[in-house]
Amino acid sequence: MELLEQRIIKDGVVKKGNVLKVDSFLNHQIDIELYSEIGAEFARLYKDCDVTKILTIEASGIGIACVTAQSFNNVPVVFAKKNKTTNISDDVYSSKVVSYTHGREYEIVVSKSYIKPEDRILIIDDFLANGKALEGLIKIINQAGATVVGAGIVIEKGFQPGGENLRKQGVRVESLAIVESMNDETGEIVFRH
Amino acid sequence: MELLEQRIIKDGVVKKGNVLKVDSFLNHQIDIELYSEIGAEFARLYKDCDVTKILTIEASGIGIACVTAQSFNNVPVVFAKKNKTTNISDDVYSSKVVSYTHGREYEIVVSKSYIKPEDRILIIDDFLANGKALEGLIKIINQAGATVVGAGIVIEKGFQPGGENLRKQGVRVESLAIVESMNDETGEIVFRH
Numbered sequence: 001m002e003l004l005e006q007r008i009i010k011d012g013v014v015k016k017g018n019v020l021k022v023d024s025f026l027n028h029q030i031d032i033e034l035y036s037e038i039g040a041e042f043a044r045l046y047k048d049c050d051v052t053k054i055l056t057i058e059a060s061g062i063g064i065a066c067v068t069a070q071s072f073n074n075v076p077v078v079f080a081k082k083n084k085t086t087n088i089s090d091d092v093y094s095s096k097v098v099s100y101t102h103g104r105e106y107e108i109v110v111s112k113s114y115i116k117p118e119d120r121i122l123i124i125d126d127f128l129a130n131g132k133a134l135e136g137l138i139k140i141i142n143q144a145g146a147t148v149v150g151a152g153i154v155i156e157k158g159f160q161p162g163g164e165n166l167r168k169q170g171v172r173v174e175s176l177a178i179v180e181s182m183n184d185e186t187g188e189i190v191f192r193h
Numbered sequence: 194m195e196l197l198e199q200r201i202i203k204d205g206v207v208k209k210g211n212v213l214k215v216d217s218f219l220n221h222q223i224d225i226e227l228y229s230e231i232g233a234e235f236a237r238l239y240k241d242c243d244v245t246k247i248l249t250i251e252a253s254g255i256g257i258a259c260v261t262a263q264s265f266n267n268v269p270v271v272f273a274k275k276n277k278t279t280n281i282s283d284d285v286y287s288s289k290v291v292s293y294t295h296g297r298e299y300e301i302v303v304s305k306s307y308i309k310p311e312d313r314i315l316i317i318d319d320f321l322a323n324g325k326a327l328e329g330l331i332k333i334i335n336q337a338g339a340t341v342v343g344a345g346i347v348i349e350k351g352f353q354p355g356g357e358n359l360r361k362q363g364v365r366v367e368s369l370a371i372v373e374s375m376n377d378e379t380g381e382i383v384f385r386h
Binding site for chain 1: 216217221222223224225226228229251252253255256258259260262263267268269270271272274303304306307
């Protein structure tokens with residue numbers, strides 16, 4: 001997505017440790033018009049897929065998912081909650097996720113009431129790197145017996161293995177920008193096309 | 194807001210400990226059309242206030258804030274983060290918040306880059322009970338020297354002191370539904386009008 005790549009070049013900052021800081025427009029301060037463009041692009045990519053629900057994970061996925069849902073005839077959004085407690089009740093689907101960014105493991109939970117076997121679910125998230133959060137969401141959808149239509153990712157770090165692993169497993173992953181490489185000394189960002 | 198009160202009566206569940214569960218449409222599964230109606234109502238209430246930015250707090254405020262921003266000519270949204278992550282620079286405004294719900298204290302942070310003295314800020318959140326999160330957000334806006342236009346709250350628990358305290362301090366608080374009382378045995382919910 002040309003508009004997104006241009007914005008990343010203009011306002012993204014490459015930091016040490018493979019960090020791409022895009023918090024001026026994507027995940028701390030939010031450019032709502034850009035979100036609308038992103039949502040419209042996901043709708044174009046998944047338009048014939050009969051999506052009945054959008055699933056994301058707190059926190060930064062929520063806004064993108066809500067605006068994207070508007071381009072899918074206002075299908076409901078469900079966001080998985082990150083749970084730090086060990087008390088998981090029987091009325092939720094849950095999955096463990098290892099976060100490399102934060103160096104810890106956490107559990108994600110979704111109430112069983114909000115994913116049904118007949119649901120055709122599009123997963124939305126801001127970043128895909130190692131893919132652990134996405135794998136956790138897919139596990140939850142599988143627990144519910146629902147269908148994973150695919151994943152809509154805003155920025156994929158193509159030099160980390162998440163996207164490749166998921167595609168090998170047969171998951172449709174559409175990333176609007178795939179970073180092939182980036183350099184924290186020069187600030188250069190190269191996209192895959 | 195009649196539509197919202199009707200929805201709370203229909204789908205809200207009163208639980209022990211003053212908990213009003215609205216996670217089937219507001220803060221776990223999300224009814225996007227309802228969010229749009231909520232955003233339009235906040236825009237009606239604050240239409241002459243020259244709002245330049247919407248501030249909220251992760252996680253459940255983010256979606257409401259993003260959809261509301263569309264009714265304010267797509268002003269940027271900023272969400273306060275509850276924990277410092279490696280993706281946030283040290284250059285932040287911060288405030289401590291005591292959560293009664295979770296029985297703990299946490300820090301909320303906003304990058305200094307995203308609130309400027311000339312900003313006129315509308316705070317958006319899903320719930321107002323004891324008002325501690327809202328007070329934390331106001332402290333952050335004050336640190337930045339920006340103007341608090343007011344707060345747009347979806348559901349206020351009128352029997353808890355947050356709303357009254359803030360209004361006494363001169364903060365404009367507009368809550369789309371104010372619960373006067375609720376009963377976890379009968380399930381009855383009474384609204385203030």
